[in-house]
Amino acid sequence: TFGSMHGHVRQLSPRRYLVRISAGRNPVTGERSQPSRTIHGSRQDAELALAELRVEHSRRLTPLSDTTLDVLINQFLSAPTRSGSPREPGSRYRELCRYQRHVQPGMGDRVADGINSHELTRLYDALLAKGLKATSVRLIHALIRSAFTWGEKRGMVSSNPAKLAECPTVRMEPLSAPSMETVQQHLHILQEDDPETALVVRLAATIALRRNEIAGLRWAHVDLDAGLVSITEGVIVTPGQGASVTSTKTGHHGHGVLSIDEGLVVMLCDAYERLEKTAADLGEDVPSDAYVVSSDPLHEKPINPDTLTK
Numbered sequence: 001t002f003g004s005m006h007g008h009v010r011q012l013s014p015r016r017y018l019v020r021i022s023a024g025r026n027p028v029t030g031e032r033s034q035p036s037r038t039i040h041g042s043r044q045d046a047e048l049a050l051a052e053l054r055v056e057h058s059r060r061l062t063p064l065s066d067t068t069l070d071v072l073i074n075q076f077l078s079a080p081t082r083s084g085s086p087r088e089p090g091s092r093y094r095e096l097c098r099y100q101r102h103v104q105p106g107m108g109d110r111v112a113d114g115i116n117s118h119e120l121t122r123l124y125d126a127l128l129a130k131g132l133k134a135t136s137v138r139l140i141h142a143l144i145r146s147a148f149t150w151g152e153k154r155g156m157v158s159s160n161p162a163k164l165a166e167c168p169t170v171r172m173e174p175l176s177a178p179s180m181e182t183v184q185q186h187l188h189i190l191q192e193d194d195p196e197t198a199l200v201v202r203l204a205a206t207i208a209l210r211r212n213e214i215a216g217l218r219w220a221h222v223d224l225d226a227g228l229v230s231i232t233e234g235v236i237v238t239p240g241q242g243a244s245v246t247s248t249k250t251g252h253h254g255h256g257v258l259s260i261d262e263g264l265v266v267m268l269c270d271a272y273e274r275l276e277k278t279a280a281d282l283g284e285d286v287p288s289d290a291y292v293v294s295s296d297p298l299h300e301k302p303i304n305p306d307t308l309t310k
Contacts (some may be wrong), residue, residue: 006205007053007197009046012038017046021053069115070108070259073099075156076147088246090236095143102127102140112148113157120144120165134168141167197276199267200293200308207258212236216245217292217301219272227265235302243302268292275299 007021013309022038035053039046077092103123107115126138145162152160183205190198203209209217212234220303221230232255237243247255260268277284290299295307 003266007027007050009043009050015042016040019046019049019053020132021050038152045093048275067112067151068108069112070104072112072151072156073103073118073143076150079108079150088236088240089238090242093238093241095139095187098136098140099143102132103144104138112151113159115161117161117164120161124167134170137168138170141165184208195267195270196293202231202264206264207260210234211308212246213292214293214308215302219275219286219290219292221291222268222290224265224269224272227260227262229260230259231256235305237304237306243304 005017008017010020012018017039018036019039020034023033023035029243038051038054039049073096077087077095079087081087100261105109106123107119120141125140127137128134141162145160148157148160148162183201187198187201187205190201200214201215203214204211208227209231213231215235216233217229217231223229223261234246235243236246272286275286275298276288282297284298287298289301291302292299293303293308294301295303
């Protein structure tokens with residue numbers, strides 16, 4: 001056997017040679033790819049065939065650095081956003097979980113600069129075939145593309161294969177909101193059995209607060225006399241890190257002041273009176289930074305947004 005950096009020639013019998021190179025791993029299974037050819041002829045013919053195989057796979061065999069895809073993705077998700085602000089913990093957690101579940105098993109230990117667009121396209125095809133929704137595949141593609149763009153600008157990779165990879169399109173379905181009658185029926189039932197959940201539904205249905213904005217709403221943000229609610233922060237809960245305050249998507253700058261109707265003002269007044277009664281029973285005052293919705297007796301801690309939707 002005559003060894004070389006990316007392949008070898010092995011004589012099988014007189015004037016018969018096996019030519020093989022190492023060409024990375026299968027993007028789905030993680031199995032090593034070793035293209036080979038059987039050559040009938042002289043040793044010189046075999047060496048020429050080896051050179052041809054190297055040229056065919058030259059892009060994946062000459063990485064700029066030994067940075068693996070795992071390292072590239074983790075460093076990208078740990079880096080500040082383009083605006084310079086830290087990445088939201090919840091966003092990083094979701095992106096990393098999606099990557100670890102669907103990409104890492106077959107590609108995580110690969111040298112990032114050795115991955116090409118064909119492999120990414122086959123990965124996306126395989127994920128669709130396994131039943132993953134096109135929307136989820138597009139989110140995976142967006143992460144990979146952004147990470148390679150980030151790494152290319154920092155000399156970690158020489159190019160971005162995701163730019164040429166074929167990603168599934170997403171068909172946008174028209175939004176379907178429940179009718180006013182349906183919402184009113186739910187509110188009627190909830191107001192008798194679960195007034196706090198009724199308040200949550202009313203906030204979402206009338207001023208379109210997101211669940212993390214409802215979780216982050218404090219009584220200090222509510223002006224009952226003027227009928228105004230200030231949206232300034234949200235709450236997210238990241239496994240292993242707990243709850244944290246985050247910015248919101250309301251308004252052009254992530255905050256806004258919204259008007260509330262008389263019926264919602266009444267519900268909020270009732271909710272605050274219940275909180276005052278609970279505090280009095282405990283011999284306490286309502287904290288100045290108390291949350292509107294909370295499972296804590298004095299509403300000092302925010303509710304988990306997942307609890308609201310579940």
